[in-house]
Amino acid sequence: MTDLLTANPVVDDLAARFAEAGHRLYLVGGSVRDALLGRLGTDLDFTTDARPEQIMELVKGWADAVWDTGIAFGTVGAAKAGRTCEITTFRADAYDRVSRNPEVRFGDTIEGDLVRRDFTVNAMAVDLATKRLIDPHGGEAALDSRVLDTPATPQESFADDPLRMLRAARFISQLCFVPAPRVVEAMTAMSAEILRITPERVQAEIAKLLCGDDPRGGVELLVDTGLAEHVLPEVPAMRLEIDEHHQHKDVYEHSLVVLDQAVELEAADPDFAGPDLVLRLAALLHDIGKPDTRRHVPGGGVSFHHHEVVGAKMVRKRLRALRFSKEITEDVARLVFLHLRFHGYGKGEWTDSAVRRYVTDAGDLLPRLHKLVRADCTTRNKRKAGALQRTYDGLEERIERIAADEDLARVRPDIDGNEIMRLLGLRPGPQVGQAWRFLKELRLDKGPLERDEAVQALYGWAAERGLVVPTACPSEPAEPHEVDRGGGDDQAG
Known part of the structure; x- marks a missing residue:
């Protein structure tokens, strides 16, 4: 040796x-x-x-x-x-x-x-x-032979340390092995023993599993043995649902395909720097809201209205229970919430305002959202799949064009908080935040504004709320005026 x-x-x-x-x-x-x-x-x-x-x-x-x-x-x-x-x-x-x-x-x-x-x-x-x-x-x-087996009997091994059952699924993912039949049998019979393990250790194994070369294989072993019922019950729950867009496979199978395609898109990215846990979690969990939103419609169809909203809430609950960090939890939940929005794009009917909102709502998650949406196009109809990808190509091109003109990566109101306070004579408080949000919405709707136009819009907003506004020319510094601040002086804007 x-x-x-x-x-x-x-x-x-x-x-x-x-x-x-x-x-x-x-x-x-x-x-x-x-x-x-x-x-x-x-x-x-x-x-x-x-x-x-x-x-x-x-x-x-x-x-x-x-x-x-x-x-x-x-x-x-x-x-x-x-x-x-x-x-x-x-x-x-x-x-x-x-x-x-x-x-x-x-x-x-x-x-x-x-x-x-x-x-x-x-x-x-x-x-x-x-x-x-x-x-x-x-x-x-x-x-x-790429077989995963235990030195002692698997029953003895897993009784000593149930975490080894999760480690088995993790090694299937990382090493692309096949579990020995007796290992699968023991995992199935003893799956409830995993409840002896702390959420933190379960989370660590799931994260490593999802970041392996074959995360699908690891997830399938968890589901097939019943372990997922105890650690990620939302995943096996999807096996019972039929996706109205993908009649040839249930939502569980569809989610595994999306996970596979997300992994492929990661590898194809020229900036690939290793497995992306957030993207892979979002790919696996993006449709977990469907079982709770399933509705039968006339004609024998099925709908899942607002499953992205329900799914985002479910993601937060599950990832918090598994002690994932707040950052990972919120990033995955936001991707799940946003993953369906592209389907309203049609053949490019969105206005520039809608494109701006798509980019702004995604924020720094936009590159991941691009991959998730593309991975979610899983129809067997090659013509339809090609059309969806070309449509998304068009959306990305529009995003790049508008971003080049307007610095979409940092969409902010045309007037900042300090200037709002100066123009309206406000002290820090809720009304400053309300005015800021109004101007941001205006910026998203109309794109960048000239300063005078933004100031006039701000004055119009203030007047509608009974605030006293200056009479000076908006291009000149305005003197502060006393206004009714509604008792919110001491609150942060």
């Missing part, structure tokens, strides 16, 4: 230090798996017969940095020459099978350490003294 690792001074140096101290050191787990796949990274996992205090002594003076945040679990971290090393004493843990937290027990053999690991492809080690592969559970063969 001498060719498993390329020449690596960090690995060789560390192995030599442990050998000199009479200890064995092994590269283990995901690091061995990735090395066999030809993609060993800079984060390296090791296991050893040395106890945590001995590991600390061995890496002191050698590593550039050392941390002991995991020492209670037998893990010492070290950084050396751009590599991050986690070195863990052999483990032989016992689980109470109520929580997922083990009673930490240190082991004495590499074989005992490997059998407790989650999957056979992660249950291999390399003895760094001999460069020999240790593979008691057929991990290399499983890697070659």
Whole structure:
């Protein structure tokens, strides 16, 4: 196994230090798996017969940095020459099978350490003294055949730590593996055990799953085994609904196709910088409002009016429950809310005002909205699909043209808040914000205005509300006048 690792001074140096101290050191787990796949990274996992205090002594003076945040679990971290090393004493843990937290027990053999690991492809080690592969559970063969299985029985493995069921779906996505039949059987029978896991850990696995190379495969495993009923119940709920625009597939299948196409559009983007979790969440969840808005219409049709509004609310509720960040939650919800608006564009009937509103409402999410809308065009009718894509091409061209003329990326009223206060003699308060919003709506409707025109419009707005306005020429600075501010002086505008 001498060719498993390329020449690596960090690995060789560390192995030599442990050998000199009479200890064995092994590269283990995901690091061995990735090395066999030809993609060993800079984060390296090791296991050893040395106890945590001995590991600390061995890496002191050698590593550039050392941390002991995991020492209670037998893990010492070290950084050396751009590599991050986690070195863990052999483990032989016992689980109470109520929580997922083990009673930490240190082991004495590499074989005992490997059998407790989650999957056979992660249950291999390399003895760094001999460069020999240790593979008691057929991990290399499983890697070659792309099969995901467990070292012990899957029932034992998942009872010890139910999070491993989500990890199985995540590895299906990341590594494009196929789960062993017994793994699927155990996941199906034990899916409710996932309720032992905290929302934060569930969220982390779902995020990694969606950012894999085959997120559809991971989602399908969650749904087929019943795990999704406990972590993303809105997704399997879509299997029962027929989309009025796509009679050939239910909403669930349609959503998986949209997810696939969003991934393809990401990869085709010349500015692609890696998987986009927000876009992928929006693609998967964009139609989750349909089950709650389904209505039968005369003639045997089905409608889902305002499913984008209901869906956005459902997205917020689910992502908050999974402890996603406020930023991710709001971005996904807004994309879901906006994804259907393009279908009112027809063959280009929108006014420039409607185009401005589309861009302004999307804000910095516009590039993602472009991808989501294009991914959502999933009809089997190639002529119709081509027409939809050409229509969206036309919308993007209009956006670019108007943006070039009007700086659409930063649509603001033609008069700012300070100028509003000066012109109307207002102090900071709700009326300033109301005036600002009026001018912004005017800007969206008519495009950029000359200053005099904007001032006259502001004065007209103020007069309709009984505010006293200056009589000076709008092009000259106006003296503040006392106005009725409705008791809102102390509120922010």
